[in-house]
Amino acid sequence: MKFKSLDPLLHSQLRLAIMSILISVKSAEFGYIREKTEASSGNISVQLSKLAEAGYIEIEKSFRDNYPLTTCSITAKGVTAFEDYVNSIQSYLSSGN
Amino acid sequence: MAYSxxxxxNQESMEIISKMIQSARKDIEDNSFYYLLWGWLVLIACVLEYVLLKSGSQFHFIGWVILMPAGAIATSVYGYKQEKRQKVKSFIDDVIKYILIAFLVVLVSVLAFMSKLGLMTYPLILMIYGMWLFTSGGIIQFKPLVIGGIINWVLAVAAAFVSFENQIILLALAVLSGYIAPGYMLKARFRQNAGRIK
Structure with a gap:
């Protein structure tokens, strides 16, 4: 049986956690992602940029009450990549690897 | 656990996915404010109308004229503020928002045609209330609201066959069972969930 290789961009704890949050909601603020993943702001920023560069997520920068606000949402490409990743993992698990 | x-x-990947999805889904907004606001406003309007009607006042409907637009304004302001402070937006929030807007448009339209609709006004209002309760309760999977919606529909049918004074009593019963009681239950559920997440 031939297995699909796992998307390296999603095969990291933090990026996978971010994508799992974004697939469940319409959009999430930076603070919400930090709260859920318990990762540092700097690390989250780096991972968000990587996901945005790949076209998996969209990042919107705005202001609320004079403070900068970063809001993220998953793109159609991101949804497909996430689904492919889950299918691959499931096939690995069902084969006992 | 902080992710890095x-x-x-492979097993850990599935655990991360499942944990994050469940956690995000638990963060539903406390929407009990809308049910409690409309429940209490309608109940006050009912009691006021009943009392004024019994005392022979010409302006027995005055409570509706004042309280319903006030409710619409309060709903809009609260909705705007709630949207502003939300850290996360779900698709369910969007569906509920559109249903609420549709509910308000239809409700205000029915009230505007009150003089033409005559005795059918309250049965129609109860039908509209039932629709909001049933659909929004179903979406957030909260049975007391769904049951409240069904009670409102049954009372709407009953209201079509009784006098105006008795319609007011049925309307008061409908808001108690469909809005106020489920509204407090929803508030309690939200508090319970919030406590569990912390």
């Missing part, structure tokens, strides 16, 4: 750039094992 570490490569997860």
């Amino acid at each position: 750039e570490k490569i997860p094992g």
Whole structure:
């Protein structure tokens, strides 16, 4: 049986956690992602940029009450990549690897 | 657990996905405000109308004229503020928002045609209330609201066959069972969930 290789961009704890949050909601603020993943702001920023560069997520920068606000949402490409990743993992698990 | 750039094992990947999805889904907004606001406003309007009607006042409907637009304004202001402070937006929030807007448009339209609709006004209002309760309760999977919606529909049918004074009593019963009681239950559920997440 031939297995699909796992998307390296999603095969990291933090990026996978971010994508799992974004697939469940319409959009999430930076603070919400930090709260859920318990990762540092700097690390989250780096991972968000990587996901945005790949076209998996969209990042919107705005202001609320004079403070900068970063809001993220998953793109159609991101949804497909996430689904492919889950299918691959499931096939690995069902084969006992 | 703080997540890092570490490569997860296959089992761990599934655990991260499941944990994050469940956690995000638990963060539903406390929407009990809308049910309680409309429940109490309608109940006050009912009691006021009944009392004024019994005392022979010409302006027995005055409570509706004042309280319903006030409710619409309060709903809009609260909705705007709630949207502003939300850290996360779900698709369910969007569906509920559109249903609420549709509910308000239809409700205000029916009230505007009150003089033409005559005795059918309250049965129609109860039908509209039932629709909001049933659909929004179903979406957030909260049975007391769904049951409240069905009670409102039954009372709407009954209201079509009784006098105006008795319609007011049925309307008061409908808001107690469909809005106020489920509204407090929803508030309690939200508090319970919030406590569990912390």
